[in-house]
Amino acid sequence: MFSTIREQIQTIFREDPAAKSVLEIFLCYPGFHATVFHRLSNRLYRWGVPLLPRVISQFARWMTGIEIHPGATIGRRFFIDHGMGVVIGETTIIGDDCLIYQGVTLGGTGKEKGKRHPTLGNRVVVGGGAKVLGNIEIGDCVRVGAGSVVLKSVPPYSTVVGIPGRIVRSRSDEEEVLEHGKLPDPTGQTIDDLTRRVQDLERTIQEIISRREHV
Numbered sequence: 001m002f003s004t005i006r007e008q009i010q011t012i013f014r015e016d017p018a019a020k021s022v023l024e025i026f027l028c029y030p031g032f033h034a035t036v037f038h039r040l041s042n043r044l045y046r047w048g049v050p051l052l053p054r055v056i057s058q059f060a061r062w063m064t065g066i067e068i069h070p071g072a073t074i075g076r077r078f079f080i081d082h083g084m085g086v087v088i089g090e091t092t093i094i095g096d097d098c099l100i101y102q103g104v105t106l107g108g109t110g111k112e113k114g115k116r117h118p119t120l121g122n123r124v125v126v127g128g129g130a131k132v133l134g135n136i137e138i139g140d141c142v143r144v145g146a147g148s149v150v151l152k153s154v155p156p157y158s159t160v161v162g163i164p165g166r167i168v169r170s171r172s173d174e175e176e177v178l179e180h181g182k183l184p185d186p187t188g189q190t191i192d193d194l195t196r197r198v199q200d201l202e203r204t205i206q207e208i209i210s211r212r213e214h215v
Contacts, residue, residue, distance in 0.1 A: 004076055011077040030064035031080030041070035089117035101128035109134040
């Protein structure tokens, strides 16, 4: 467990340029606190200890604003950036080197007892406010755009955005993995296209008016 915590601290230094010291991480990073509490509660949960894992989980939620069910399986070097409002359900599985931002929900869509939460591969990034719902698989190196609602499985090395989530880019493992701040914005691109068309129409109208004035 201590080696896992050490890896997580190294991950925070790598992912967050605002991190200045180990002491600052221990005192001021709610995502770090929530993950450490989860490592403990998850171990007790797997040992079959009654009630106590949920008590620890609820205490962590009260302390950090992050709710992680003790039954969730989380890989190594996991980082929750900012963290407030994050919810991770009981049967969620998260691979190694994943990064999620504030307001993310990894939740279920029904009341069935079995596997009902998503499975995230390795090196997945889930943007702020995104919802990934149901027993679906999010492949390795997938990027989920902020505010997206993902209801279907996503193949590896894809970028998914929108409501409902749709794939806007697929790439091979040799290609550059997009940073969270560089995700495509199809809505913004559509608005830019419409703006250019309006400008073209305005120029055309001005040309017609100008020609009529000279007739």
